[in-house]
Amino acid sequence: MGKEVYEKLKEYSKTYQSDIALFTQKLIQTPSISGEEKAVAELYMAEMEKVGFDEVFRDDMGNIVGLINGTQEGPTIMYNSHMDHVSPGDIGNWEGYDPYGGQIDTCLIDNADKTSRENTLCIHGRAASDVKGGAATQIYAGALLVRLKKEGYPLKGTYMFTGVVQEEPAEMVGMLHLVDKTFKEKGLDYDAMVSSEASSLKLYCGHRGRIEFLITVYGRTSHGSAPWLGINAIYKSLKVIEKLKDELYPSLPKDEDLGQSSISLNIIECSPGALSIVPDKCMLSIDRRTIPGETVAGAMAQIQEILDEIAYNDPEFKAEVKVKTALETSYTGVQYDIQKVMAPWKIDRDHPFVESAKEALEGIGEEVKYGYWDFGTDASKTAGIDFKPTIGYSPMQEQYAHTPYDKVRIDYMVRAMAGNAAIFISAGEKEGSIFGALKF
Numbered sequence: 382m383g384k385e386v387y388e389k390l391k392e393y394s395k396t397y398q399s400d401i402a403l404f405t406q407k408l409i410q411t412p413s414i415s416g417e418e419k420a421v422a423e424l425y426m427a428e429m430e431k432v433g434f435d436e437v438f439r440d441d442m443g444n445i446v447g448l449i450n451g452t453q454e455g456p457t458i459m460y461n462s463h464m465d466h467v468s469p470g471d472i473g474n475w476e477g478y479d480p481y482g483g484q485i486d487t488c489l490i491d492n493a494d495k496t497s498r499e500n501t502l503c504i505h506g507r508a509a510s511d512v513k514g515g516a517a518t519q520i521y522a523g524a525l526l527v528r529l530k531k532e533g534y535p536l537k538g539t540y541m542f543t544g545v546v547q548e549e550p551a552e553m554v555g556m557l558h559l560v561d562k563t564f565k566e567k568g569l570d571y572d573a574m575v576s577s578e579a580s581s582l583k584l585y586c587g588h589r590g591r592i593e594f595l596i597t598v599y600g601r602t603s604h605g606s607a608p609w610l611g612i613n614a615i616y617k618s619l620k621v622i623e624k625l626k627d628e629l630y631p632s633l634p635k636d637e638d639l640g641q642s643s644i645s646l647n648i649i650e651c652s653p654g655a656l657s658i659v660p661d662k663c664m665l666s667i668d669r670r671t672i673p674g675e676t677v678a679g680a681m682a683q684i685q686e687i688l689d690e691i692a693y694n695d696p697e698f699k700a701e702v703k704v705k706t707a708l709e710t711s712y713t714g715v716q717y718d719i720q721k722v723m724a725p726w727k728i729d730r731d732h733p734f735v736e737s738a739k740e741a742l743e744g745i746g747e748e749v750k751y752g753y754w755d756f757g758t759d760a761s762k763t764a765g766i767d768f769k770p771t772i773g774y775s776p777m778q779e780q781y782a783h784t785p786y787d788k789v790r791i792d793y794m795v796r797a798m799a800g801n802a803a804i805f806i807s808a809g810e811k812e813g814s815i816f817g818a819l820k821f
């Protein structure tokens with residue numbers, strides 16, 4: 382039974398090659414910068430209705446949900462994509478491609494392992510690799526399942542596609558609203574999540590977390606011609622910068638899979654910011670990456686300790702640290718004033734959900750490899766906060782995301798279409814629960 386269905390998925394996926402390519406082109410031709418996802422949301426909804434999802438709806442924030450009900454009891458697997466993307470940047474860098482053209486051509490592109498380059502059909506344009514190519518693949522995996530169901534195959538569980546707003550600003554407002562508010566209101570839940578973020582056909586098993594801190598160091602203004610009368614907040618910041626870089630950073634912990642935690646001072650601002658005035662405020666914006674086991678409070682305490690130590694030796698020194706916040710407004714007008722925090726997470730390769738996904742991919746003839754993202758994703762909600770089994774599986778390749786070389790391989794989309802459907806079927810076929818809460 383198992384083998385037969387996997388063969389069918391492989392065979393059927395190939396028949397949808399031109400449909401999925403055309404749909405991805407349409408998605409790319411519909412710009413959807415964060416906060417402006419309305420038009421693309423409508424495209425996603427229309428396509429899900431077209432391929433036969435049983436229920437499709439949009440929530441008050443503008444997130445979309447599509448459901449395919451199985452014919453038998455089973456798990457709900459959420460396939461998640463974000464609908465927004467970053468700016469194309471300078472059009473001059475796009476090597477002749479229109480970032481919103483969705484052009485298809487044969488071009489030289491990396492293989493999954495980045496060991497060689499191959500000439501193959503690609504779709505070009507902003508978000509092809511982050512994440513419109515992956516989102517289209519998840520929707521067409523649904524089309525495969527609908528077809529199997531129509532043929533009488535007993536489908537176990539619920540296939541759920543979710544398209545969320547505003548992933549790129551990295552506070553997860555869309556994802557948090559969807560899971561914590563919309564799901565609760567609708568009586569929906571999920572057992573596991575598959576993210577479409579770029580994974581080069583590998584199973585991705587985690588990423589570091591992220592916290593944005595703002596340190597403000599205080600001084601006192603004086604005339605720029607008489608600096609000895611003031612307290613220069615920039616000079617007072619020097620010790621802080623030195624200690625962050627030379628003491629705190631080297632002492633940060635390391636995870637065997639995700640790498641070392643890091644801290645990076647990325648913006649320095651001062652005020653009043655006029656050449657004739659000694660500044661009385663210096664603001665340091667910090668990008669802090671965390672590994673499982675680290676907390677926001679813990680990471681903040683490390684910085685506070687440095688500030689306290691400097692203040693102990695310098696009665697003039699005054700500073701404070703806080704987590705940065707951002708005000709985000711969705712295209713429907715829903716607003717969140719939210720802390721800039723994303724939780725770290727990882728799932729063991731021998732977690733039963735990962736093993737089930739591995740069997741599925743082997744079932745369709747794929748060689749299974751694993752990886753971890755350098756960047757953060759909305760999986761911080763499902764895995765990092767909700768501790769639900771979560772994996773990344775996608776035809777898109779990380780090295781093209783956010784670049785002017787943004788593109789996706791059509792051959793990989795077809796393979797991942799079958800792969801996503803196989804992962805769903807494999808999870809439904811398992812005896813007993815394979816959805817144990819994540820521990821880290």
Ligand SMILES: [Zn+2]
Pocket residue numbers: 467511549782783
């Ligand atoms: Zn991105």
